[in-house]
Amino acid sequence: MYDFDIAAGSKAELYRELAGALDALTAEEPDAIANMANAAALIWQYLPDLNWAGFYRNVGDELVLGPFQGKAACIRIAFGSGVCGTAAQTRATQLVDDVHAFPGHIACDAASASELVVPIVHDGRLIGVLDLDSPKVAHFDAEDAAGCEALMAILAARIAD
Ligand code: SME
Numbered sequence: 001m002y003d004f005d006i007a008a009g010s011k012a013e014l015y016r017e018l019a020g021a022l023d024a025l026t027a028e029e030p031d032a033i034a035n036m037a038n039a040a041a042l043i044w045q046y047l048p049d050l051n052w053a054g055f056y057r058n059v060g061d062e063l064v065l066g067p068f069q070g071k072a073a074c075i076r077i078a079f080g081s082g083v084c085g086t087a088a089q090t091r092a093t094q095l096v097d098d099v100h101a102f103p104g105h106i107a108c109d110a111a112s113a114s115e116l117v118v119p120i121v122h123d124g125r126l127i128g129v130l131d132l133d134s135p136k137v138a139h140f141d142a143e144d145a146a147g148c149e150a151l152m153a154i155l156a157a158r159i160a161d
Helices: 011-026 034-045 084-088 142-159
Strands: 052-058 062-070 075-077 094-096 113-121 127-136
Touching: 011 034, 011 142, 034 052, 034 062, 034 127, 034 142, 062 084, 062 127, 075 084, 075 113, 084 094, 084 113, 084 127, 094 142, 113 142, 127 142
Parallel strands: none
Antiparallel strands: 052 062, 052 127, 062 075, 094 113, 113 127
């Protein structure tokens, strides 16, 4: 197992340290599933108050469940459907303070109250999305969105087949 000494004082520092750890973990590994699995584990371990963290992959213009941490989840999500499908279709990060107020939200885990979904794009191609769920309302903020976008910028090339 890999142990990273991440004890950040601020959120910005936490994301900087996470980016370093993710970079180190995935730099030499060409296998996309292995890299997504370690990214999900890293995020799950170090970001506070999550009840789900993981990936949906773009398989033939449909989102299919990828490596994750948390409860078993819905397997296939159409582009445009729910928070993940909206992120996939628009290629824009979705920061949702209250999932119950999001039209078409797909409730995989009843504990989820807020959600952050970041599209992962490489060479103009949508590879998939990172999906984070929290049991706390309005848990994620713009710093989380920017931090996770930076993490996905590192990961994108390393999970593109
Ligand atoms: N809530 C998501 C579905 C995926 S689960 O949260 C793991 C959505 O609305 O797209």
